[in-house]
Amino acid sequence: MATLHLKAVWINLMSSGEYVAAPSADRKRDLSAEGEVRTYGAGRRRAITSIGRRNTMAFTLRRLTSAQVQRLEQWIGLEVMYRDYRGQRFVGVYFELSYREYKTEVDRYDISLTLTETTWVDGPVELAPLPGEIVVT
Structure with missing residues (x-):
């Protein structure tokens, strides 16, 4: 039986x-x-x-890499999906990036960010009909 070991975090636009x-x-x-x-009346x-x-x-x-960093810079303020190897998944947005350069490797960076979850719907959304709209089933 094959075993798959995932060791990455995925950020999807x-x-x-x-x-x-x-x-x-x-x-x-x-x-x-x-x-x-x-505090209300009588100290409650x-x-x-x-x-x-x-x-x-x-x-x-x-x-x-520099290309990955540029992509993350373009996504500031846009909704992204966070996924990791533990199965955690949520949609959120980030507003800033913190950079750490590697001295020995010119094209490598560590990027720190804080992702804040936003409300999203997973799956098809059923919309209610507008007033006066005829629904054919």
Whole structure:
């Protein structure tokens, strides 16, 4: 029986499917909810939360070429899909890149970024008919 060992992170541009794949390091995931504690009459305190959760993933892509770095620069602010060898997958956006150059290899870089998850639908979306629209089934 063959065994497949994947050791990379894939970043795919959602609009076209283009990708950058590279080994990763320093991966850190944070999951949080928006909320606060408010004080009301007679000193009662209540938790107030918003629907939804915030998921961020900070990581470093290792040993990228100049072409891969340029591709990531073009994708700043665009939706990308994150996938890794653990089976984690989510769609998000990043707004900045941090660079680390290799002194001995002119065309190699480590790029650090923080990806923030956005809401997306996996699969076909069924749209409700517009008012006055005739639906034929």
